[in-house]
Amino acid sequence: MTDGPLIVQSDKTLLLEVDHPQAAEARAAIAPFAELERSPEHVHTYRLTPLGLWNARAAGHDAEQVVDALVRFSRYSVPHALLVDVADTMDRYGRLQLAKHPVHGLVLISLDRAVLEEILRQKKIAPMLGERIDPDTVLVHPSERGRLKQALLKVGWPAEDLAGYVDGEAHPIELATDNWHLRNYQQQAVDSFWAGGSGVVVLPCGAGKTLVGAAAMAQAKATTLILVTNTVSGRQWKRELLARTSLTEDEIGEYSGEKKEIRPVTIATYQVMTTRRKGEYRHLELFDSRDWGLIVYDEVHLLPAPIFRLTADLQSRRRLGLTATLVREDGREGDVFSLIGPKRYDAPWKDIENQGWIAPADCSEVRVTLTDAERMTYATAEPEAKYKIAATARTKLPVIEAIVDKHPDDQVLVIGAYLDQLEEIAEHLGDVPIIQGSTPNKERERLYDAFRSGETRVLVVSKVANFSIDLPEAAVAIQISGTFGSRQEEAQRLGRVLRPKHDGRQAHFYTVVSRDTLDAEYAAHRQRFLAEQGYAYTIVDADDLRRPL
Numbered sequence: 001m002t003d004g005p006l007i008v009q010s011d012k013t014l015l016l017e018v019d020h021p022q023a024a025e026a027r028a029a030i031a032p033f034a035e036l037e038r039s040p041e042h043v044h045t046y047r048l049t050p051l052g053l054w055n056a057r058a059a060g061h062d063a064e065q066v067v068d069a070l071v072r073f074s075r076y077s078v079p080h081a082l083l084v085d086v087a088d089t090m091d092r093y094g095r096l097q098l099a100k101h102p103v104h105g106l107v108l109i110s111l112d113r114a115v116l117e118e119i120l121r122q123k124k125i126a127p128m129l130g131e132r133i134d135p136d137t138v139l140v141h142p143s144e145r146g147r148l149k150q151a152l153l154k155v156g157w158p159a160e161d162l163a164g165y166v167d168g169e170a171h172p173i174e175l176a177t178d179n180w181h182l183r184n185y186q187q188q189a190v191d192s193f194w195a196g197g198s199g200v201v202v203l204p205c206g207a208g209k210t211l212v213g214a215a216a217m218a219q220a221k222a223t224t225l226i227l228v229t230n231t232v233s234g235r236q237w238k239r240e241l242l243a244r245t246s247l248t249e250d251e252i253g254e255y256s257g258e259k260k261e262i263r264p265v266t267i268a269t270y271q272v273m274t275t276r277r278k279g280e281y282r283h284l285e286l287f288d289s290r291d292w293g294l295i296v297y298d299e300v301h302l303l304p305a306p307i308f309r310l311t312a313d314l315q316s317r318r319r320l321g322l323t324a325t326l327v328r329e330d331g332r333e334g335d336v337f338s339l340i341g342p343k344r345y346d347a348p349w350k351d352i353e354n355q356g357w358i359a360p361a362d363c364s365e366v367r368v369t370l371t372d373a374e375r376m377t378y379a380t381a382e383p384e385a386k387y388k389i390a391a392t393a394r395t396k397l398p399v400i401e402a403i404v405d406k407h408p409d410d411q412v413l414v415i416g417a418y419l420d421q422l423e424e425i426a427e428h429l430g431d432v433p434i435i436q437g438s439t440p441n442k443e444r445e446r447l448y449d450a451f452r453s454g455e456t457r458v459l460v461v462s463k464v465a466n467f468s469i470d471l472p473e474a475a476v477a478i479q480i481s482g483t484f485g486s487r488q489e490e491a492q493r494l495g496r497v498l499r500p501k502h503d504g505r506q507a508h509f510y511t512v513v514s515r516d517t518l519d520a521e522y523a524a525h526r527q528r529f530l531a532e533q534g535y536a537y538t539i540v541d542a543d544d545l546r547r548p549l
Contacts, residue, residue, distance in 0.1 A: 006030070006073040010082055013037075014046040014070075022073065029069040031346065032056045039350070039534040048082075050089050051337060054158045057093040058342035059196065066090065094160035096152060098145060104133055106140045106163055108148070115157055125151050146312030149338040158338070165197055166316045168222040168293025171264040174246040175218045182215055183208065183357065189345035190215040193320055199341030200300055200321035204349040204533075205495020206358045209322040210240045213296045216320050217265070218245060222293020225286070226267045227307065229299050231256045231441045232448070234267040236470050237298070241265065255286060258441065262289050274306045284310050297321045300340060301488055308332070311339045325491045325529055349533040358498040359475075361507040363535050365523060366403070367515045368395050368542040378517055390517035391481035392421040397428050399542045403478050403510050404429060404458055406545070410475040410508075411451060414460045415493050417481045425480065426460040436462040463489070472499040479511040482522070487529035494530060512542075 005020030014034055016026060019042065027044075033056035034046035056066065066086055070078050095112040096119070108129065110116035113136060119125050120138070128148045130139030140148060145163065152159045175182075182190070189201045189212045203209050217224050228234045234254060241247050253263030256272050266286070273283050287295075287310050295314060297303060300321030303311075311319065321340040326333055337343075352358050370378065370393055378389050404412055414429075416422050419436055426434040433447050433456055444464075450456040451471060463483065477497045483489050490511075497507035513523045527537055 004073045004075040006070070006075060008070050008074045008076075008078045008082065010079040012048040012082060012085075014048070016044040016046065018042055018044060026069075026073040029073060032059060032061050033066050033069075036348070036532055038528075038532045039348075040531060040536065048086065050092075050156070051334060053086060053089045054093045054153075055337065055342045057090050058158075058160070058199075058337075059192070059344065063087040063090040092156060093158050096157055096159040098140065098149070098159050098161045098163045100163050101133070101137070104139055106142045106145060107133065108138045108140050108159070110136045110138075119152065119155065119157060122151075122155060125155070142316070143313055145315035146339050149315070150312065150335060153334050153338045161315070163316070165318050166291070166293075168220075168317065169264075169291040170221060170293070171223045171251075172246065173218045173221055173224075173265075175215060176243075176245055180244070182211060185345075185347050185352070185355075185357075186212050186215065189347075190219060192344040194219050196341065196344050198319040199344035200323065200326065200336060201344055202323055202326055202346040204347070204352050204358055204498065205324045205492060206498040206500070207347065207352050208357075209298070209324075210237060211244060213237075213298070213320065213322060214241055214244050216296070217241075217294060220294040220318060223264045223290050224266075224294045224296060225290075225292045226265065226296040227273065227298060228267060228269055229302060230269055230271065230464060231258065232444050232464075233298065234269060235445070237267050255283075262286070264290075266290075270302065270304055270307060274304050281306055287314060292317055294318045294320065297340060299323055300336060301326055303336070303340075308335055308339060315339075324495055325488045349535075357500065359500050359505075359507040361494060361498060361509055361535065363494070363509045363527075363530065363537045364511075364540050365527070365537045366399060366510055366512045366540045366542050366545055367520070368393070368399055368512060369515050370395055370517070374514075375516075378514075387518045387522065388418060388481075390514040390519035391416075392418050393514050394424075395514070395542075396480055396512050397425065399512055399545065400425060400478055400480060401429060402542075402546045403476070403512075407476045407508065410457075411454070411471070411473045412458045412476040412478065413471070413474050413496055414458065414478045414480060415463075415496070416460075416479070417463055417483055419462060421481060422460050422462055429458055429460070432456070432458045432460055434460040434462075435464060437464055439464075470499070471496060473501065474499070474507075475501060475505065476508045477510070479509070481519075482526060487526055490526040491529050491533075494535070511537075 005017045005023045005026045007015040033052055035049055035052045037047050038045040067083050095115050097109045099107055099109055101107045128144040132138050149159055186208055193199055193201055193216055201212055238252050251264050253261030253266040255266050255268035295317050301323045319340050353360055374393050381389050422434055426432050435444050435447055451459045474497045477493055479493055494509045511523055513520050
């Protein structure tokens with residue numbers, strides 16, 4: 001027994017004592033292979049998963065390094081069975097390799113013939129494979145490269161993709177660093193991505209993911225397709241690229257519901273790419289419209305299924321996924337790993353906050369008590385209607401008003417999911433402006449600009465503002481309803497207020513919840529990701545909040 005900061009348990013959880021003098025060193029050692037599950041005040045919990053261990057192998061770490069880190073920092077002896085399991089799990093990665101054969105093109109090579117025999121007998125995998133060239137090599141059709149990787153991951157034999165990338169059509173792109181430069185963590189993220197060729201960079205909201213994308217483009221010096229969540233987000237990307245790189249207005253195209261421009265750098269929305277006409281995805285041909293050298297997926301955790309399917313065909317292109325959280329409510333993190341690439345860089349939110357690059361945030365859950373009439377309506381409602389009834393209770397209105405009044409000098413965002421509720425609140429707060437799905441893009445941009453300039457202090461927004469909206473001076477977010485128990489939505493909404501403030505002040509994130517209802521249950525689930533990142537929620541009673549300060 002040593003006095004290490006880590007307790008390694010046989011159920012594959014790792015407990016890290018935060019206040020231990022070696023905690024930072026231990027965290028850095030286990031971060032490449034262990035998934036952070038919870039990070040409250042004193043003890044952080046990590047978990048060893050096959051996907052996490054394969055991620056580490058893909059990023060160049062071997063089992064020896066993992067075992068060494070666990071043994072070196074563990075307070076007690078590490079369970080022997082766990083060490084054997086780590087080595088065996090990591091050893092499964094790369095026994096199958098995708099490679100370019102000088103004569104036959106794309107092939108699957110086996111370093112373990114029994115594994116090849118096993119997968120040749122898999123009904124879903126066999127049709128993706130062609131003839132056997134020799135006992136250890138099988139032909140693969142180039143169009144099956146992504147789907148094969150997906151299928152192999154699902155059966156527990158993740159393939160190492162050594163087939164390389166096409167350079168795509170060259171296009172000169174330089175970073176214009178006259179009055180700015182990449183932060184250290186941004187440069188590390190770009191270097192890690194480029195060394196691997198494809199993969200995902202995980203950075204908190206407000207930490208400059210767009211700049212990582214721009215730097216990757218400058219590294220590739222090739223035509224680039226950028227996929228974003230909505231048109232406003234796409235135009236923000238364009239503004240940043242014009243300000244931070246050598247690209248000109250004519251070199252950047254917008255491919256959205258409003259415009260269909262294909263330029264050397266083209267920014268397209270997921271929405272337009274997945275629009276169907278007569279059962280066909282008409283716009284997916286954009287992927288083939290140019291010889292793209294790089295494809296950037298903004299908010300990769302939201303990738304819709306049709307884009308996943310198309311990405312399976314794009315394995316010869318470099319692919320960069322950007323996100324604040326790899327949490328997917330549909331559990332498809334494995335598809336992100338096999339089709340976009342492994343996680344190449346991940347920075348904990350609190351680390352970036354401690355460096356001063358995102359604002360410190362105070363999170364509060366404000367609990368309201370429903371009136372007797374509201375409780376009876378809730379109690380007698382059909383199960384599918386219960387959440388909406390609790391989330392949109394009118395009892396929340398005076399509480400929201402009290403929070404807005406509590407921050408008279410701050411820019412405030414009120415965020416919700418139900419349009420009738422948002423309209424009622426906008427009216428209750430004195431006809432403040434509202435942005436929802438039906439708001440035209442021109443009007444959205446005008447309202448966002450008015451908010452940025454301080455002309456508008458309070459803005460009510462639907463979930464169209466969950467992602468990629470840059471509102472640097474927003475200091476208070478009030479969440480009033482959401483998409484059930486979505487953890488990544490919670491993280492994105494907090495992200496709206498994490499841009500550092502010009503005067504260094506703190507951000508405030510309130511979630512207003514109806515007590516004793518599904519609203520409270522979903523809120524607890526939503527908060528899990530942020531609790532894992534070290535954000536603690538204070539529970540406040542609505543009556544206490546409404547009393548004179």
